[in-house]
Amino acid sequence: MxxxxxxxxxxxxxxxxxxxxxxxxxxxxxxxxxxxxxxxxxxxxxxxxxxxxxxxxxxxxxxxxxxxxxxxxAKTVRERWVIRPQIITSANATFSPDCYLGDRRVLLVNDINPGPVLRAEVGDVVKVTIVNKSPTDAVTVHYHGLSMKGYPYSDGTGAVSQCSVGPLQTQVNEFVAEDVGTHYWHGHTGMERVDGLQGAIVITDPHDEDEKLLRTLYDEERILFLQDWYHREGSFQRTGLDSLPFRWIGNPQTLLINGKGQYLPCLESEDNCVENCGSAGGGYLPEINVEQGKTYRLRIISGAQLVGLNLAISDHAMMVVEADGTLVRPFSVNNLDIMPAQVSSFLMQDYCLASLPIRSSRSLA
Ligand SMILES: [Cu+2]
Incomplete structure (x- = not known):
């Protein structure tokens, strides 16, 4: 280092x-x-x-x-995001992120959690076609961290600066990418982001001098998208959070990295769980492939709903280079507090992530 x-x-x-x-x-x-x-x-x-x-x-x-x-x-970046509700059940395990198969409704973009990474360069025209396949829910997508100057009608603030995308309707969000850095898109109607309606934004600028200098310090980049995962839907959470007196819904059952995690009880019993949850290659442990000797920029996005997270990689320092979409003077830390909707980047060198525990991957239950 x-x-x-x-x-x-x-x-x-x-x-x-x-x-x-x-x-x-x-x-x-x-x-x-x-x-x-x-x-x-x-x-x-x-x-x-x-x-x-x-x-x-x-x-x-x-x-x-x-x-x-x-x-x-400049180019036009076109995305087609099909938003569709799914139910996690024992007969439909595909959408369980943590092995647990209790009935739970999720709302996913293109059937993945987290949703697609939106990538663009400064000056690009971004056109995101939102296709809402839900027969009951209106949706909006907010581009968190983007200034959206001149584009309030695409900012995801339903009933404020734009109409929501109604059930079975389609809408195009259009804007010019301006804000270099790591950002975060998420559902902005009710608690939809808790149900999986969220993902990362990466905006680069090949002509930005600071970005060019930073780019000389690492070989490749990876995304770590963090989520607190609850076995009850966002609508259930909202009932508690909106109540008077306030009703705390409890800690999340699992923490997810890039949409994967292991619900601890599923490692001890297979009741209501995917078989072989803990097996190597079972698909429920987040894996980030790296090559030894290379330096990586890890872009961290907290898609957590309610909990602050602390991220550490055992015995490795993290050199922070970005905070909330702004490059910062690099500094080294052993762990990083990251609150809901915060983003950051740090550089890692001489390590093998696959063999090191990332502490936030532990289940809380
Ligand atoms: Cu936001």
Whole structure:
């Protein structure tokens, strides 16, 4: 870790998530609605106050070329998220994340928990088509951590800035990616994210100097998506949490990493559990494949509903480089507190995750 630590010291602290943009640079709602990335970037070059003083034809030409070059990088990221309720039962074990087969309704995107990772580069137009297959539930998706300036109608705040996606309806969330870093999308209607409606967002910027410097410090990246998992649905939890007096619903039954965990009673008895829950290769232990000698950036997202988590990897320090979507001056810790909806990144080197216990993978029950 020494070489990496020295290199990390060279990193500048970035105190702002993105540089402050001029009024002319900010996309208007109309530009967003018409998908006018090229026009938006072009307008930056022509209208920016910094450019107005450029009177030479060559200067103007350079601005236009730069604008066109930037727009050439931008692309449209299209996602199709089919949201469908499923029931975990002994006859339908596929959707149990922790071996337990008690009846429990889940609400999943494309039948996976957590849902798909949304990846984009700064400047990309993101179009997420939300297909709601639930015959009873309205849904919304909130893009947590994204500023969404100019795109309130895609921010997932149902009945505030947009309509929810009604039962059996389809809606397209459209926005331009602006905020570099690790972020988090989640259902924003009722307690739907507790039922699996959530996932990671990763926005990169190949032209960002800090990101480029950080990128020299690691070889690959992995995502650790953390969840507290309850054997009762979000609607049940809400009944308790909304009650007067407040009714605590108790601790989660299992903690999940990347949608997997082991409910401890299932390791001792197979009653109401998947067979061979504890077997190697049984599919219920989260596995993160790494190569020894490589340095990894681990992007941590807490999709926990109610509990603060503490993440540690035995006998290994973690070099924190990002907190809540903002790069920070690197610092080393032995464990990391992470609260619901917080995100972070740290670098790991010279380790083998597969053979080391990650403490938050233990079941609480
Ligand atoms: Cu949020």
């Amino acid at each position: 020494t070489g990496s630590a020295n290199a990390c010291r060279r990193m500048r602290s970035r105190t702002r998530r993105t540089r402050r943009r001029t009024t002319a640079e900010r996309p208007s709602k109309m530009q967003g609605r018409t998908g006018g990335v090229r026009r938006r970037v072009g307008a930056v070059g022509v209208l920016s106050p910094r450019r107005r003083g450029s009177s030479s034809a060559l200067g103007f030409f350079a601005v236009v070329v730069a604008a066109v070059a930037s727009s050439a990088d």
